[in-house]
Amino acid sequence: MKESLGLQSQSPWNSPRGTEETHGSPFPGWYRDLNSFLRERFGFKVQKIPLDAGLSCPNRDGTIGSHGCIYCDSKGSGTGAAPRTISQQILDYISKPRKANVGGYLAYFQSFTNTYAPISKLEELYQEALSIPGILGLCIGTRPDCLGEDVMALLRDYASRGLMIWLEMGLQSAHDETLLRIRRGHDFSTFQKAAIRAERAGLLICVHLILGLPGETTEHMRETARRISSLPLHGLKLHGLYVVKGTEMERILEEGSYEPLTMEEYVDAAIDVLERIPPSWVVHRLTSDPDPRSLVSPSWMLDKGKVIHAIKARMLERRTWQGRLFPDSRGPG
Ligand code: SF4
Secondary structure (H helix, E strand, O other), X not given: OOHHHOOOOOOHHHOXXXXXXXXXXXXXXXXXXXXXXXXXXXXXXXXXXXXXXXXXXXXXXXXXXXXXXOOOOOOOOOOOOOOOOHXXXXXXXXXXXXXXXXXXXXXEEOOOOOOOOOHHHHHHHHHHHHOOOOEEEEEEEEOOOOOOHHHHHHHHHHHHOOOEEEEEEEEEOOOHHHHHHOOOOOOHHHXXXXXXXXXXXXXXXXXXXXXXXXXXXXXXXXXXXXXXXOOOOOEEEEEXXXXXXXXXXXXXXXXXXXXXXXXXXXXXXXXXXXXXXXXXXXEEEOOOOOOOOOXXXXXXXXXXXXXXXXHXXXXXXXXXXXXXXXXXXXXXX
């Protein structure tokens, strides 16, 4: 599967083709971004459509836990677009005039846990999305402990028919003590086993990490990157921890036992991770888009463009790129 993503081990600093390949981008090849990957794969611009299928999460409905992860907001980090149907959400998105020059879409089941429902319900939801012209595949946000054989078989079937199927699995940290602290309700080995099964099913796997979790140091975050880099994954989604109103994290912040990362700290931590993952992985996201109405802290996260620019500028300063320390020998950096 790694081969199929086009492993690039060459340093971008030595690549004379960088600028041409990235259509004049001033930041050629420092990391492998999703837009470029999709353009390589399909030959045109492809966008993800965020969807809310109105599902739940076993970490909130009492099956595993009742209060959710300590940072989880009431929308399950999603769009809140349910109860509009999947078709309505997709057609509304496609009809927006700003979507000109787009050749196709991936339906992104984002909110809550999108493999947590009876298989007949899941099939109906996925099929509704796939039946709309222009939908080229699915991105399914889920937890590693919600991947039964039935849903794996269904997704394997879609992948074998040539659809692009990304499984976006939350991990957040590879340290069990952190996973316990943030109330994830699963451990690292559950993620490892799920990743191996999903890879065997022919799915593309994107791991979600959060930087700046309570109790974690720079070394914890680097170690998470080292541990995941040996797994059969294909993509990474990163963001810094942000505190949302009404969450357990808000209480922890108020009592003074947690301090969010500064933008500079986040930028260096994100680059530390990028340096340690394989150069073939596709970077889906490097920062998040919190809702300003519910964000408590840190406010710098509201300026997504500034954060991305700072990461690219700092990579230039550090003379580094995605995969520079892969496989990591605990060297400099
Ligand atoms: S797994 Fe996701 S939806 Fe479930 S409690 Fe945690 S953050 Fe919320």
